[in-house]
Amino acid sequence: MGGTKVALALGNAAGELLARDIFPTPQSGDSGRDLDHIAKRARSLAERHEIAWRRIEAAGVSLPGPLDREAGILLNPPNLAGWANAPVGRQLESLLGVPVGIENDANAAVLAEWRFGAGQGANDVVYLTMSTGVGGGIVLGGRLQRGIQSSAGEVGHLPIEWDGECCACGMKGCLEAYIGGAAWSRRLAEQTPADSGVARFAAGAAPTPEHVVAAAREGDAFALGELDRFNHYLAWGIVQLGFVLAPEVVVLGTIPSAAGEALCLEPVRAKVRERLWPALQDTLRIEASGCGDRLPDYAGLSVAIATAQEAAD
Numbered sequence: 554m555g556g557t558k559v560a561l562a563l564g565n566a567a568g569e570l571l572a573r574d575i576f577p578t579p580q581s582g583d584s585g586r587d588l589d590h591i592a593k594r595a596r597s598l599a600e601r602h603e604i605a606w607r608r609i610e611a612a613g614v615s616l617p618g619p620l621d622r623e624a625g626i627l628l629n630p631p632n633l634a635g636w637a638n639a640p641v642g643r644q645l646e647s648l649l650g651v652p653v654g655i656e657n658d659a660n661a662a663v664l665a666e667w668r669f670g671a672g673q674g675a676n677d678v679v680y681l682t683m684s685t686g687v688g689g690g691i692v693l694g695g696r697l698q699r700g701i702q703s704s705a706g707e708v709g710h711l712p713i714e715w716d717g718e719c720c721a722c723g724m725k726g727c728l729e730a731y732i733g734g735a736a737w738s739r740r741l742a743e744q745t746p747a748d749s750g751v752a753r754f755a756a757g758a759a760p761t762p763e764h765v766v767a768a769a770r771e772g773d774a775f776a777l778g779e780l781d782r783f784n785h786y787l788a789w790g791i792v793q794l795g796f797v798l799a800p801e802v803v804v805l806g807t808i809p810s811a812a813g814e815a816l817c818l819e820p821v822r823a824k825v826r827e828r829l830w831p832a833l834q835d836t837l838r839i840e841a842s843g844c845g846d847r848l849p850d851y852a853g854l855s856v857a858i859a860t861a862q863e864a865a866d
């Protein structure tokens with residue numbers, strides 16, 4: 554579930570997606586009514602695909618924002634009006650008649666990449682995404698690390714410059730203020746030269762990281778400089794994670810996935826190699842998301858699988 558769209562998927566433990574639906578996030582201002590709408594869509598999706606509801610063992614929800622997983626409550630989502638302190642878990646359990654688990658979106662994403670994506674087969678996986686902000690999730694020893702309010706893995710707010718750029722969180726010099734999509738778009742609005750490829754791709758609209766990637770593919774000097782800066786700060790964040798967590802795989806979503814090997818992943822790997830001990834980098838893989846466009850589906854499915862396992866234990 555995001556601020557604009559809800560992706561519904563019915564799947565099984567093998568990672569087969571049996572049915573999918575996507576629709577605008579209902580925003581009536583009343584989370585109870587919105588959840589009722591979502592639950593009806595889920596039941597009718599099963600019906601349309603002739604999947605008997607009694608076959609459904611559990612549901613998993615990937616939600617934006619901090620939450621109390623044990624209580625099943627979404628605490629304070631930034632983009633969902635009327636959803637503060639919504640008892641998502643309990644309400645959906647009564648609407649769907651199955652155990653329901655909730656996780657924040659970055660935690661659900663790392664579960665998805667670990668089970669079905671670029672982290673398959675590894676025990677220690679970190680996922681980093683750079684969409685609007687910078688989110689992260691951590692699986693260590695095959696277990697999701699949650700911390701207080703499911704906030705472990707908030708890598709976006711690792712300070713990388715002491716007196717640096719202002720961050721949306723109120724701090725200064727956070728990684729997110731350098732590589733988050735929103736922060737980068739603000740910088741591009743100020744700095745993009747009118748005669749650059751980035752301005753040409755933006756075609757009069759506000760320039761975004763997508764325009765930078767498109768212009769960099771054509772060799773535009775301003776775009777390549779911007780990507781160089783992005784790769785530098787991203788590598789800096791990964792080096793810190795490398796020393797603290799010594800993961801086997803760091804999976805990168807959104808911007809690095811879109812930019813690809815030559816423009817992002819290769820330069821980031823090279824920079825990380827400069828600053829991480831050989832023993833740690835020998836075992837570290839830095840990869841683009843393996844779930845790609847299907848990440849929202851696999852995120853919910855992974856939470857559902859974990860919920861079914863917990864219910865069975």
Ligand SMILES: [Zn+2]
Binds near residue numbers: 709710722724725
């Ligand atoms: Zn911050």
